[in-house]
Amino acid sequence: MNVSTITEEIRQRALSLGFDLVGFAPVLTPAHALFFRKWLEQGFQGEMSYLARSADARCDLQQVLPGAKSAVVVGLNYAPAVSPVTDDPTRGVFARYALGDDYHEVMQQKLEQLVAFIRQQYPDCRAKIYVDAGPVLERDLAWRAGIGWFGKNTMLINTRLGSYFFLGEILLDIELDYDHPTFGGCGKCNRCIEACPTGAIVAPYVLDARRCISYLTIELRSAIPEELRPPMGNRIFGCDICQEVCPFNQPRPHAPLRSAPTREPRFAPREVTLAPRLVDLLRLGEQDFREQFRRSPVKRAKWRGFRRNVAVALGNSRDQNAVPVLQEQLEHEEDPMVREHLQWALERCRQAG
Numbered sequence: 001m002n003v004s005t006i007t008e009e010i011r012q013r014a015l016s017l018g019f020d021l022v023g024f025a026p027v028l029t030p031a032h033a034l035f036f037r038k039w040l041e042q043g044f045q046g047e048m049s050y051l052a053r054s055a056d057a058r059c060d061l062q063q064v065l066p067g068a069k070s071a072v073v074v075g076l077n078y079a080p081a082v083s084p085v086t087d088d089p090t091r092g093v094f095a096r097y098a099l100g101d102d103y104h105e106v107m108q109q110k111l112e113q114l115v116a117f118i119r120q121q122y123p124d125c126r127a128k129i130y131v132d133a134g135p136v137l138e139r140d141l142a143w144r145a146g147i148g149w150f151g152k153n154t155m156l157i158n159t160r161l162g163s164y165f166f167l168g169e170i171l172l173d174i175e176l177d178y179d180h181p182t183f184g185g186c187g188k189c190n191r192c193i194e195a196c197p198t199g200a201i202v203a204p205y206v207l208d209a210r211r212c213i214s215y216l217t218i219e220l221r222s223a224i225p226e227e228l229r230p231p232m233g234n235r236i237f238g239c240d241i242c243q244e245v246c247p248f249n250q251p252r253p254h255a256p257l258r259s260a261p262t263r264e265p266r267f268a269p270r271e272v273t274l275a276p277r278l279v280d281l282l283r284l285g286e287q288d289f290r291e292q293f294r295r296s297p298v299k300r301a302k303w304r305g306f307r308r309n310v311a312v313a314l315g316n317s318r319d320q321n322a323v324p325v326l327q328e329q330l331e332h333e334e335d336p337m338v339r340e341h342l343q344w345a346l347e348r349c350r351q352a353g
């Protein structure tokens with residue numbers, strides 16, 4: 001079998017495993033390596049020091065898999081059938097990607113099946129799977145593999161599907177038949193920049209993660225800067241606003257798949273992630289939190305970070321009915337960081353009276 005036939009078979013196998021997008025790229029120096037290093041120099045990564053630590057490997061995939069020649073890049077749609085967004089300020093909003101089971105496990109399982117298939121053709125080939133965690137500039141690889149193009153919100157956009165999809169990669173030490181990098185662009189649109197409530201998109205294609213609600217609610221371990229709390233509204237884990245406003249996520253007659261519901265049942269929303277009452281979330285004990293978010297991406301925030309986020313949202317709700325719950329929680333809370341956020345929320349809810 002020649003290389004293009006094998007590549008096509010891998011593509012078909014990936015699609016039959018449920019991936020929505022599949023592409024192939026040669027392993028080269030990432031086109032965005034300099035941009036990434038400059039971004040790091042400006043400190044936009046905040047507390048995500050692992051990004052700087054792994055910068056060399058991210059910019060040189062030979063350090064990750066010596067002899068790497070090809071990357072198989074896949075995309076898996078996670079758009080939910082129902083929107084998690086609610087205008088009710090007493091209820092919380094989770095980012096779409098976090099409504100169901102953890103994508104790392106789902107993607108890893110499917111990619112392992114794909115590697116097994118590749119090894120039927122190339123029994124001795126070396127392969128390395130990456131889902132988000134590894135030192136790979138994955139959006140750069142995905143762009144090169146024809147999966148999508150960079151939007152001004154820094155997300156990778158597929159003209160047919162939109163931007164609600166996970167990326168995963170398999171690095172291989174074999175040659176394959178490569179796709180072309182993706183053409184596409186935002187044109188004069190600036191909707192995401194205008195809609196971002198915290199001003200985190202500081203220029204087209206440049207995200208200051210330190211201001212981004214996704215970073216503040218998931219990655220940040222310490223206190224959320226006070227000036228950034230009010231614009232967070234009721235977003236308690238991640239944020240999709242710059243994707244929600246993007247025209248490429250609005251279905252059109254010529255692109256009905258944009259934001260079409262995922263086919264992966266494990267990404268279905270849990271009851272606790274669909275517009276839950278903030279006061280109920282604040283009352284979750286550590287054990288309850290673990291149970292509700294077992295095998296969920298939400299556990300990354302950890303219980304204390306999650307309580308901090310919920311406290312901020314409650315403060316923004318200005319809900320007087322939350323006052324007794326906040327008081328009760330303050331009585332038992334020992335963590336100074338969480339206490340400070342509860343106190344902040346309590347004052348705002350009381351002021352509203």
Ligand code: SF4
Binds near residue numbers: 196200207213214241
């Ligand atoms: S995720 Fe939210 S906070 Fe972050 S850039 Fe997008 S709109 Fe702004």
Ligand code: SF4
Binds near residue numbers: 189242
């Ligand atoms: S909202 Fe507009 S500017 Fe932002 S990523 Fe989408 S198309 Fe590009």
